[in-house]
Amino acid sequence: MSKLCEICGKSTVAGNRIQHKHSVGWRYKAPKSKRQFKPNLKNVDLDVDGSLVKATVCMKCYKKLRKEDQS
Structure with missing residues (x-):
C-alpha cells in the first residue's frame, strides 16, 4: 500500500529528528x-456514480468528505 492520499496527493516528507534541550545554544x-513524516491515512469506501470505490485518503480529506455528506 502506497503512503499517498488519492484525493490531494499528500505523501511522506523527509525531515530531521532533533533531540531538544531547553537552552539557547x-x-x-x-x-x-x-x-520521515508520514500522513495519517485511512481506507475508505467512496460512492462514485452509484458504485462503491475503495480509496486511501488522508484524515483531512476524510473529514471534508464526511462534512459534505452530512450537509
Whole structure:
C-alpha cells in the first residue's frame, strides 16, 4: 500500500529528528538524524456514480468528505 492520499496527493516528507534541550545554544549542537513524516491515512469506501470505490485518503480529506455528506 502506497503512503499517498488519492484525493490531494499528500505523501511522506523527509525531515530531521532533533533531540531538544531547553537552552539557547543547544539547538545548534543538537544531534540530528533523518526521519520521515508520514500522513495519517485511512481506507475508505467512496460512492462514485452509484458504485462503491475503495480509496486511501488522508484524515483531512476524510473529514471534508464526511462534512459534505452530512450537509
